[in-house]
Amino acid sequence: MSMWHGVIPAITTRFNHDGSVDHGFLAEHCAWMLDAGCVGIVPLGSLGEGATLSTAEKQAILQTCVKVAGSNPVIPGIAALSTAEACQMAQIAAAEGCSGLMVLPPYLYSTDWREMQAHMSAVISATELPVMIYNNPVAYRTDFVPSQIAELAQRHANVQAVKESSTDVRRVTAIRAELGQRLEILVGVDDAIVEGIAAGAVGWIAGLVNAFPHESVELFQLAQAVTAGHGDRARLEALYAWFLPLLRLDTVPKFVQLIKLTQAMVGMGSETVRAPRLELVGAEREAAVSVIEQALARRQELWP
Template structure:
């Protein structure tokens, strides 16, 4: 299948009201406008960063519908439609298609630790139900499932609509392994270590940093594709610095609360996270101290971004 997605995509937080009781559509629209203004080439809703496990079916439909309508074809909108239930994943995928999504991002069924054949049948059912491009999402840290390069190649070669993968296995060599086995059947998006992934053959980037530094997170891909590798490393090095500040205290899920708080720092409040995730106020003084340190690095990043002309 001909690739239609490229560049560095923001995997967006989900905007809630201050009391966490509803999707805040006004906040969503302001945030989407900001993403467009900053040059983000595509956006992914209801990924891990989007707290897809905490939204109701009605909220899911509202979020996708409002996003697609507001973006109005200006950039691709991908939707996370993962579920441990194949039946639910199929239904959510069909719904996203019907609402106008341009593609899907789907992590394999979690909790059950499925076999390769079970994963294969899960995706086969989704593919048979609708024809949108699918980005596999390999994130064993959160799904407890690590899709091998061989399995990815099998899926991509058997199903033309399975044409992308966000590779977040923390095994950087996996990028090259997937490309070697799947060839032109799939396009690899980096889920981490963007510079190294690019040098190994990745053709895009999916990241949460666009929620609060969209110009830098989108621009880094342009630096890479234009051969400005060292400038890209400079940007990536600063991102790694504040990422480490978050991970030191909250290695798995802390980035959601910080992403929302940092979006608010940039002028785009998105509410807080829903339970069971730790809200930013629950982090207490530690959160405020880490936020200040992150903010200082972001200010430095903004200066560098201006210096190199992003």
């Protein structure tokens, strides 16, 4: 099976009280995800607070993930302020034994296609590793439209997949129209996973999976089965209805804090984030806690 098929957590980064990375928990967390049926790990992404990590910290995280993952792919997010830094990180990932790369546009600089194409091409060409292009115009203000994704795929043989996070599931069919089966398409927005699979996506770079791995894998597999015409639609609808209030936590600016809060409430993580992020407080935290508590209370109905 392709390395891009299935549920692949965009894993969070837990920090110790002194601000250092908690590698003991990171190893435990990776193992929990994989034991639940996830097919790989994506560290150093937006959810992993990659923008706050030093190069040395990123390298150490990759070492931990690769060691735990074994034969499962580790596909780090590659993003930086400069093209040179992104290329360097891609080469570090290759040297540490990662299986592929999730390549993002630059963190801050959003411009025209000529410059974005040059940046992406440089990073894609920095190694021979398989690449998944990450399109998230909501967060990065750079929108790789289907024709541009097709251009990159046609120019670079190692571009194998795209993580589509535009929130528009029509992009899945639009990419298929441009490229047929040339690229694997993965959903990158949690609350569009069922719709994305119905449109033709084969993978899910997931967020709430960090707190609910078994439920995420079941949801993904049910959606695939129903799309193929032999699944339990009633079970899928019930599970999705239960999960959606939680999945929507992945779609707002403070998604990192919200997902880490959810992890803490299920006993698998902590709320600690790195500045400039701050932990949720007051009415904002109370509202999130209410959503999570309601879901946990109803969990027993689906898994007696």
